[in-house]
Amino acid sequence: MKILKPGLAAIPLILGLTAFAPLPCAAETVDYAKMKREIGQADYYVKEFEKEVALQHGGEKMVWRSKNDALRKVQALKEKYPDDPEVEALFQRTKTALMKSKGDYTEVHPEWVAYKKKEEELRKTVSEIGDREWDRFLSSHKADIIPAAPIPNPDSVSIADVRDKYVLLENVEYPSNQFYGLTGEYLWQGKPSLGYYFINISERNWLGPYEAVKRFRRTVDSSIGDTVRFTVLGKITEVVAENPDPAKKKIGVPHLGWVVMPVALKVPGHVSAFYKEAADSSGYYAGEDQIKQIKEGWYSIKSIPANVTPEKLMEIFMTAIKEKNFDLYMDCINPDRKVGPRAPDQVRYHWDLHQERFQKEYVHATFDKAEIKVIKGFDNSDETENFFLDDEQRAILSKTQGEVVKQAIVNSRAFNENGKQIGSPHPHVLIKKGNGRWYVEDYAARF
Numbered sequence: 126m127k128i129l130k131p132g133l134a135a136i137p138l139i140l141g142l143t144a145f146a147p148l149p150c151a152a153e154t155v156d157y158a159k160m161k162r163e164i165g166q167a168d169y170y171v172k173e174f175e176k177e178v179a180l181q182h183g184g185e186k187m188v189w190r191s192k193n194d195a196l197r198k199v200q201a202l203k204e205k206y207p208d209d210p211e212v213e214a215l216f217q218r219t220k221t222a223l224m225k226s227k228g229d230y231t232e233v234h235p236e237w238v239a240y241k242k243k244e245e246e247l248r249k250t251v252s253e254i255g256d257r258e259w260d261r262f263l264s265s266h267k268a269d270i271i272p273a274a275p276i277p278n279p280d281s282v283s284i285a286d287v288r289d290k291y292v293l294l295e296n297v298e299y300p301s302n303q304f305y306g307l308t309g310e311y312l313w314q315g316k317p318s319l320g321y322y323f324i325n326i327s328e329r330n331w332l333g334p335y336e337a338v339k340r341f342r343r344t345v346d347s348s349i350g351d352t353v354r355f356t357v358l359g360k361i362t363e364v365v366a367e368n369p370d371p372a373k374k375k376i377g378v379p380h381l382g383w384v385v386m387p388v389a390l391k392v393p394g395h396v397s398a399f400y401k402e403a404a405d406s407s408g409y410y411a412g413e414d415q416i417k418q419i420k421e422g423w424y425s426i427k428s429i430p431a432n433v434t435p436e437k438l439m440e441i442f443m444t445a446i447k448e449k450n451f452d453l454y455m456d457c458i459n460p461d462r463k464v465g466p467r468a469p470d471q472v473r474y475h476w477d478l479h480q481e482r483f484q485k486e487y488v489h490a491t492f493d494k495a496e497i498k499v500i501k502g503f504d505n506s507d508e509t510e511n512f513f514l515d516d517e518q519r520a521i522l523s524k525t526q527g528e529v530v531k532q533a534i535v536n537s538r539a540f541n542e543n544g545k546q547i548g549s550p551h552p553h554v555l556i557k558k559g560n561g562r563w564y565v566e567d568y569a570a571r572f
Contacts (some may be wrong), residue, residue, distance in 0.1 A: 174195040184549035206494035240483075251345055254411045254412035266291050291361075295356045298312075298353075299312055301353075304358065308384075313540075317380055323382045332412075334390040345396075356391040358390075359386050415541060425444060455472065486539070490538060492535050501530035503519070505523060532556060
């Protein structure tokens with residue numbers, strides 16, 4: 126075998142091999158000092174984002190100060206250094222923070238939404254009772270009911286021909302069609318080309334049945350909103366000229382219309398209410414006398430234990446609202462907050478707000494452990510102070526500093542029907558005086 130010695134003839138082969146050998150590429154060279162600076166910058170924004178998320182305590186908010194900067198910087202790092210362990214750790218932290226920023230989630234237990242099913246069953250029961258009484262009521266006035274359309278023309282029809290006749294008006298919107306006129310407060314029904322009915326809502330004939338509908342909404346079915354479409358049965362009493370424009374500076378001209386005095390209201394599929402002069406508040410809704418007895422059977426909590434804890438009292442307070450147990454709701458509230466000429470209205474106003482929220486915003490709340498402190502009097506259970514005080518001194522302080530008043534703060538976390546936490550935790554203040562039990566102090570606080 127002939128062995129070749131290195132020489133000029135071997136040079137082309139060496140050059141050829143060199144052409145196919147991998148050469149260091151400048152683009153693949155990592156500047157570790159620069160990478161560290163970029164990681165440090167991104168880490169700063171991730172930490173700020175994590176702090177924001179932590180402050181929400183599982184809640185969600187609309188505007189995040191550091192979120193976009195954190196996401197953009199970590200995304201750029203991940204795309205540029207996909208295999209670096211520090212970048213991967215930062216990426217995982219950002220993923221976790223982003224998920225938490227969307228709000229906490231939990232499993233919705235069947236008992237949390239049981240009140241909605243009960244409310245629906247009760248609504249159907251009252252609606253069926255109302256339909257039967259409504260039909261009987263219409264039958265008793267059948268001979269005096271005239272067609273609501275076409276609306277009689279006051280230019281050619283005398284008031285004597287229609288006075289004390291009944292009309293059945295459907296889809297009457299309240300308060301959308303409300304206006305104050307020269308002769309009273311009305312709901313309008315109609316239009317200039319067809320004529321008008323002006324439903325009188327300033328008298329007990331309207332106020333009695335309408336208050337009954339409000340009681341129904343408060344105790345049975347909070348799904349009825351503030352704007353309601355009524356079916357109105359009323360009696361024609363007179364003809365007036367009114368401008369139904371609701372503005373103070375009315376535009377347009379007055380129109381002749383028939384004044385209708387209501388005698389019965391119906392919210393189809395929900396409730397039928399009737400004017401009755403002898404009744405409390407001048408009205409009632411069909412089935413109202415049966416509601417209390419029906420509801421007694423499905424209240425899950427009916428009383429408050431004397432040794433109730435703050436956390437348990439908040440659970441009872443929430444249950445009273447969900448199950449529309451107004452008496453239990455009232456029993457949860459500090460008696461001092463129910464004293465005064467405006468107190469009953471305030472309590473009912475916030476009861477209505479709670480009903481609306483548990484209908485539209487959330488279905489349940491959980492409660493954190495209470496933070497309890499003495500805000501008045503001598504706390505004889507304070508171990509630190511007791512270390513420095515003898516029995517005689519403690520007795521003097523207990524006598525001279527008056528009744529002990531304790532305050533508890535309980536945070537609630539509300540969840541919707543999908544199990545998503547709604548907003549951040551909300552604090553609730555409770556009060557305990559002397560040897561008495563705990564009471565809810567700020568009954569207006571949302572869950």
